[in-house]
Amino acid sequence: MTDRPRIGFIGVGLMGHGMAKNILEGGYPLTVLAHRNRKPVDDLTSRGAEEAASAAEMAEKAEIVFLCLPGSPEVEATVGEILDAKGATTTIVDSSTSNPVSTRALAERCREAGVTLIDAPLSRTPKEAWEGTLDTMVGASAEDFERVRPILDCWAGKVVNVGETGAGHTMKLLNNFLSLGYASLYSEALAIGAKNGIDAKTFHGVISGGRMDCGFYQTFMQYVVERDRDAHKFTLRNAHKDMRYVVSMANESGIASHVSSSVKNGLATAEAIGRGDDYLPMLSDVVAELNGIAVRKNSTE
Incomplete structure (x- = not known):
């Protein structure tokens, strides 16, 4: 008992x-x-x-x-x-x-x-x-x-x-805004690099261990470089939902939501084209594909 x-x-x-x-x-x-x-x-x-x-x-x-x-x-x-x-x-x-x-x-x-x-x-x-x-x-x-x-x-x-009560969810959304913003930045940077002769492994070799490294970056890139689908299990559908909440909170607070709306729109696009069940690091594939960049399917390609 x-x-x-x-x-x-x-x-x-x-x-x-x-x-x-x-x-x-x-x-x-x-x-x-x-x-x-x-x-x-x-x-x-x-x-x-x-x-x-x-x-x-x-x-x-x-x-x-x-x-x-x-x-x-x-x-x-x-x-x-x-x-x-x-x-x-x-x-x-x-x-x-x-x-x-x-x-x-x-x-x-x-x-x-x-x-x-x-x-x-x-x-x-x-x-x-x-x-x-x-x-x-x-x-x-x-x-x-x-x-x-x-x-x-x-x-x-x-x-x-x-x-x-309520402050926890407010702080959580701010935390997620930062992480989802980073995911959007990484995805676009990788696409720009790929179009200009910098592949993901080279990109990772420069950023990893430097001032822009962090735990979130490492799990994101674990998928991008190693194609580990389970590196960061958070769906793009949930990410889109969270960013809708962030933008709503910004609007209700009278804050101009230039960056949060841009991040939300990228995730909305991913879900709209049928990628909502993909995990967050796969946003890099979505951005690449929308820009006509071929995406590796596994770590040996």
């Missing part, structure tokens, strides 16, 4: 699977909800998790529910189910990348129902999710932050309280 609260986890996909696994390994009783892919749920139940048939059923059992969903529409619908159930859930932690405007409105709705909403979006990749070394930026009061901190520590190596 344990005196630890039962945790619910909705959204055990690429990121959520590892996060939920680490919550279990941290000694917390866990209930999970299946979505499109049974494999993560089967793995987690084999490790001791229970499975709920619906968000409402989970709300009857879990005191704290984590969400790791595609975006705000899914979060809004799921939070609505949890609140309508009027069950045991007193805290919802949204680890999705959501629109802060929606998050703040949901927080007020939760408050009226006696439930606390915390936003704790993620940075890094499924590899770090599995290893328990994700970064998370948390929107919560100081008291609520300290209350959920031990659970966050199960799956995160860096945990920062960035302000009240």
